[in-house]
Amino acid sequence: MLAPVASEQETFRKEVKAFLKENWLGAADRDASAFRKKAVAAGYVYRSIPKIYGGSEQAADPVKAHIIREEFDKVRAPREVGGNGPGLLAPTLLACGEDWQKEMFIPKTLTGEYRWAQGYSEPGAGSDLANIRTSAVLEGDEWVINGQKVWTSDAHNSIFMFILVRTEPDAPKHQGISYLLLDMRQPGVTVRPLKQITGEAHFNEIFLDNARTPKNWIVGERGKGWIVSRTTLVHERNTVGASMGSDHLFNQVLKLARTTELNGRPAIEDPLIRDELGRIYARVSAHRAAGQHAQNLAGAGREGSPAAGGFTKLYGSAISESIGLLAQRIMADHAMAQPVENHAGPGRWVRQYLNSIAAQLGGGTSNMQRNQIAERALGLPRD
Amino acid sequence: MDFALSDDQLTFIDQVDRYLRDTCPPDRLHKAFDGNEAIASEIFQGLLELGLGGLVAPEEHGGLGLGLLEAASITERIGFAGAPGPWVSHVLAVLAIANAGSDAQKARWLPGMAAGEIVGAVALMEGSAWSPEDWKLSASPRLSGAKDYVMGLREAQVFVVGLAGGQLALVESTAPGVSMTPWFSTDMTRPVGQIGFDNVACEVMPQAYGAELLDAALTLASADSHGASARMVEDIVEYSKTRVQFDRPIAAFQAVKHKLADLATAVEPNGPLYRQTAAIFDQTPDDSHRAAALAKAHITEVASNICRIATESYGGIGYTWEHSAHIWLRRAMFNYAWMGTPAVHRARAADLAGW
Ligand SMILES: Cc1cc2nc3c(=O)[nH]c(=O)nc-3n(C[C@H](O)[C@H](O)[C@H](O)COP(=O)(O)OP(=O)(O)OC[C@H]3O[C@@H](n4cnc5c(N)ncnc54)[C@H](O)[C@@H]3O)c2cc1C
Numbered sequence: 001m002l003a004p005v006a007s008e009q010e011t012f013r014k015e016v017k018a019f020l021k022e023n024w025l026g027a028a029d030r031d032a033s034a035f036r037k038k039a040v041a042a043g044y045v046y047r048s049i050p051k052i053y054g055g056s057e058q059a060a061d062p063v064k065a066h067i068i069r070e071e072f073d074k075v076r077a078p079r080e081v082g083g084n085g086p087g088l089l090a091p092t093l094l095a096c097g098e099d100w101q102k103e104m105f106i107p108k109t110l111t112g113e114y115r116w117a118q119g120y121s122e123p124g125a126g127s128d129l130a131n132i133r134t135s136a137v138l139e140g141d142e143w144v145i146n147g148q149k150v151w152t153s154d155a156h157n158s159i160f161m162f163i164l165v166r167t168e169p170d171a172p173k174h175q176g177i178s179y180l181l182l183d184m185r186q187p188g189v190t191v192r193p194l195k196q197i198t199g200e201a202h203f204n205e206i207f208l209d210n211a212r213t214p215k216n217w218i219v220g221e222r223g224k225g226w227i228v229s230r231t232t233l234v235h236e237r238n239t240v241g242a243s244m245g246s247d248h249l250f251n252q253v254l255k256l257a258r259t260t261e262l263n264g265r266p267a268i269e270d271p272l273i274r275d276e277l278g279r280i281y282a283r284v285s286a287h288r289a290a291g292q293h294a295q296n297l298a299g300a301g302r303e304g305s306p307a308a309g310g311f312t313k314l315y316g317s318a319i320s321e322s323i324g325l326l327a328q329r330i331m332a333d334h335a336m337a338q339p340v341e342n343h344a345g346p347g348r349w350v351r352q353y354l355n356s357i358a359a360q361l362g363g364g365t366s367n368m369q370r371n372q373i374a375e376r377a378l379g380l381p382r383d
Numbered sequence: 384m385d386f387a388l389s390d391d392q393l394t395f396i397d398q399v400d401r402y403l404r405d406t407c408p409p410d411r412l413h414k415a416f417d418g419n420e421a422i423a424s425e426i427f428q429g430l431l432e433l434g435l436g437g438l439v440a441p442e443e444h445g446g447l448g449l450g451l452l453e454a455a456s457i458t459e460r461i462g463f464a465g466a467p468g469p470w471v472s473h474v475l476a477v478l479a480i481a482n483a484g485s486d487a488q489k490a491r492w493l494p495g496m497a498a499g500e501i502v503g504a505v506a507l508m509e510g511s512a513w514s515p516e517d518w519k520l521s522a523s524p525r526l527s528g529a530k531d532y533v534m535g536l537r538e539a540q541v542f543v544v545g546l547a548g549g550q551l552a553l554v555e556s557t558a559p560g561v562s563m564t565p566w567f568s569t570d571m572t573r574p575v576g577q578i579g580f581d582n583v584a585c586e587v588m589p590q591a592y593g594a595e596l597l598d599a600a601l602t603l604a605s606a607d608s609h610g611a612s613a614r615m616v617e618d619i620v621e622y623s624k625t626r627v628q629f630d631r632p633i634a635a636f637q638a639v640k641h642k643l644a645d646l647a648t649a650v651e652p653n654g655p656l657y658r659q660t661a662a663i664f665d666q667t668p669d670d671s672h673r674a675a676a677l678a679k680a681h682i683t684e685v686a687s688n689i690c691r692i693a694t695e696s697y698g699g700i701g702y703t704w705e706h707s708a709h710i711w712l713r714r715a716m717f718n719y720a721w722m723g724t725p726a727v728h729r730a731r732a733a734d735l736a737g738w
Contacts, residue, residue, distance in 0.1 A: 254738065257738075258738075268738055271730065274729075274730060274733040274738060275726060275729055275730065275733075277733060277738065278677070278680060278729035278730070278732050278733050279680075279681075279729060281677065281732075281736075282656075282677050282678070282680060282681030282729075282732075283652075283681070285656060285659075285677060285681075286652035286653060286655070286656040286681065287652055289386075289652060289655035289656045289658070289659040290651060290652035290655045290656075292384075292386075292655065292659070293386075293387075293652075293654070293655035293658075296386075296387035299387075300387065305651070310644075310648075311647075311648050311651045311652075314644075314645075314648045315648055315651070315652065367637075367641065369644075370640070370641040370644035370645065371637075371640070371641075371644070373644040373647055373648060374634075374640040374641065374643060374644040374647075377647060378620045378643060378644070378647055379620075379624070380620065380623065380624065380634040380635075380640050380643065381624075381631075381632060381634055381635040381640075383637065
């Protein structure tokens with residue numbers, strides 16, 4: 001038998017529950033920011049971020065982090081602010097930024113006041129990201145930026161962008177790139193929404209026409225932007241593939257199977273549907289167990305696989321696709337048309353299925369994850 | 384559910400691994416596979432003598448007093464090595480006696496099993512009936528009938544026999560009226576056969592432990608399959624780095640490289656999944672039926688598929704008897720079918736979940 005380590009964990013779980021009971025008033029509480037402040041003070045959110053930058057600066061403890069996530073999610077209490085800022089930019093600044101940059105940007109990013117767009121992809125640089133052409137040239141105390149970015153999520157809601165630009169046109173591809181911060185509220189920046197496959201417009205084209213940013217709004221050294229950007233990508237893959245999403249989605253499709261009639265009986269009674277539900281649920285469970293295994297390793301200071309992000313993204317996005325397919329089987333003819341546009345009904349599942357394609361593209365396509373797994377985890381030749 | 388392995392556990396597993404590496408090189412495995420019983424026995428006996436014989440037996444009976452988590456983790460390594468012998472059957476027999484036996488029965492059998500002097504085996508399936516609910520044999524007053532697909536027929540001195548109602552009986556291999564019929568087995572490192580009983584004297588154990596024993600069997604089959612599939616992936620990855628066609632290693636072709644990445648991705652979470660399942664068995668047995676059914680359904684199916692794809696990926700050499708691929712492919716095929724196929728357990732898991 002295992003050593004009984006549960007007691008310390010259970011005490012902590014009780015603490016979290018008590019905190020939530022006292023401070024979270026439920027979904028009726030419109031002012032998430034007041035609650036979040038208390039959650040920071042209690043050490044429950046932004047745990048890896050120093051106090052001086054608005055975080056709660058807690059020792060890394062994957063088990064505690066997991067308990068917090070579970071308990072907060074149970075009562076739907078808000079945790080960290082979503083979006084690129086807290087998830088991608090803040091860790092990058094902490095790893096590679098100047099102290100004044102951290103002071104200036106991180107606190108307001110954590111409260112959600114500063115929203116960030118990720119300006120990486122270009123028309124000619126997707127998987128081959130290092131092929132970017134957007135240029136930045138120093139003129140006096142400013143960088144002058146020209147070029148085009150594309151597929152830029154959330155740019156229409158963002159006031160800042162972290163952007164990869166070519167600053168050393170004569171250097172080899174990977175060594176000529178810099179990582180800049182840019183205020184998007186200026187005439188040189190044009191944001192044009194792109195309508196997505198789902199009909200919504202969450203991403204954009206960005207045109208940069210003599211856009212300007214201060215000389216010292218560079219993260220890391222000139223020409224070292226590629227390395228800086230890797231820090232961000234690691235965080236992105238880990239987020240995209242996280243197993244909580246699979247769990248949630250599975251519960252939704254289970255509900256759909258219970259409440260939808262197929263061939264004259266609830267879909268959940270159909271043996272083929274049950275088989276597929278079981279098949280997917282096993283993968284969701286495996287995904288979750290693998291996530292916990294990775295946390296256990298991190299907690300014990302042991303090395304995980306060098307391609308863990310790739311594994312989990314590939315696995316998680318495939319689950320999302322299977323769930324979308326199963327939903328279509330359950331809905332049958334309702335997947336063809338809905339009487340009204342209804343984001344709660346069948347329309348939601350059509351969107352989810354289409355959405356699962358994005359999970360296989362954003363943050364590096366599935367093929368790029370395969371390359372990463374093959375090269376880093378299996379030691380196979382590089383492309 | 385905490386299923387992390389401690390440093391002590393990892394060190395122990397490492398020792399077993401070293402033993403397996405030394406004793407199971409491909410040429411010896413092939414000999415065992417081709418029917419060299421002496422080699423198979425030697426490898427298996429050596430395992431028991433490492434102290435594994437009594438892994439799940441209580442310490443007061445000479446065992447190590449460990450749980451299914453440890454047993455499954457060792458089983459993974461045994462599957463990985465392709466080691467011959469009725470390991471799974473023996474562990475299950477020890478587990479059954481330790482949990483269902485009377486004090487006298489435990490004292491009679493466990494010390495010898497722990498010391499590696501007595502091999503045990505479980506005899507559970509009746510035809511294709513794997514579920515305790517479908518076992519029909521009865522021991523009142525004496526045992527008649529047959530059990531099928533029994534692993535350890537040749538080695539075991541004592542059999543744990545499943546009875547109607549999930550009861551279990553102990554039968555000695557030398558008891559009058561016991562007959563053994565070896566079958567031509569898919570996985571020749573772990574041959575199976577039929578054991579027949581003709582009015583045989585037996586001892587029924589006090590606890591009806593059949594349902595728990597089934598969970599343990601499913602979990603160990605999952606662990607073994609996971610090990611087999613992980614080994615197949617490791618081997619085909621190495622081969623693809625050295626096999627040259629069109630002037631480059633075949634691993635340089637993206638069609639190969641990506642297939643291998645997909646195999647590795649499919650294998651990756653199965654270790655955590657079976658360990659979690661074993662930890663559930665040890666720590667929160669109420670959830671065990673469903674977890675074990677789900678793990679067996681998923682892991683033995685995925686592993687079998689992985690072994691099939693990996694075998695094909697070798698090209699012609701993988702299709703030969705001399706090549707090792709089929710040792711693990713057949714192992715995975717056996718685990719897939721043993722104690723209920725994946726589809727059946729998936730349906731069961733759905734029922735148990737209340738879907
Ligand atoms: C919903 C969504 C949101 C996004 N948000 C952002 C964002 O906020 N900021 C941002 O910068 N970018 C964003 N992206 C862009 C995303 O990172 C790119 O789409 C992605 O990197 C792929 O680039 P691409 O679209 O140019 O496709 P390509 O690179 O042209 O790929 C086309 C196809 O070729 C395959 N392929 C390419 N190279 C290889 C290779 N070496 N081996 C095998 N196959 C290969 C790909 O897998 C793919 O199937 C977003 C994308 C989506 C879908």
